[in-house]
Amino acid sequence: MAKIPAETEKKFSDSFRKRIMELITEQGCSKYEFASLVQVSVPVITRAAIYGIIPSLRPLIKIADYFKISLPYLLGETDDETFYPSEENETFHTRLEKLTKENNTKYSKIAHSMPFTKNFFYEWQREKTLPSLEYLEALADYFKVSIDYLLGRTDERD
DSSP states (O other), X not given: OOOOOSSOTXXXXXXXXXXXXXXXXXXXXXXXXXXXXXXXXXXXXHHHHXXXXXXXXXXXXXXXXXXXXXXXXXXXXXXXXXXXBOSSOOOHHHHHHHHXXXXXXXXXXXXXXXXXXXXXXXXXXXXXXXXOHHHHHXXXXXHTOOHHHHHTSBSOOO
């Protein structure tokens, strides 16, 4: 059973709400049109724009990819718009395996310092799921890389 935190600060973010509203305003469209533009459901965009509810990783990636921005920028954690998309075309699953080998470690060892069990690694390696934002950030901190690098969105490690 995973060690899931009882409360997570990543569910709501006023910085994220403001950034989504900025992006919608810059596009000069409604929330509905924006949702269609970035290929994310209307309820996800509405909850983000009104309440600052942070969606799961896949919608975040779709929005960030559409605008060619980093996830920290999208989440309102930085105002640095600099982002260099990956040319290597690697996935989260590939990067996780690569970083594990580079660090000469095993999932069981990594899991000891994570808020989840090693079973999650095996789920992710089947390439059907992605970690939650909290788990992704924990892994990125462990490997000392950015979340965008870990996802394969950029080749810049930091």
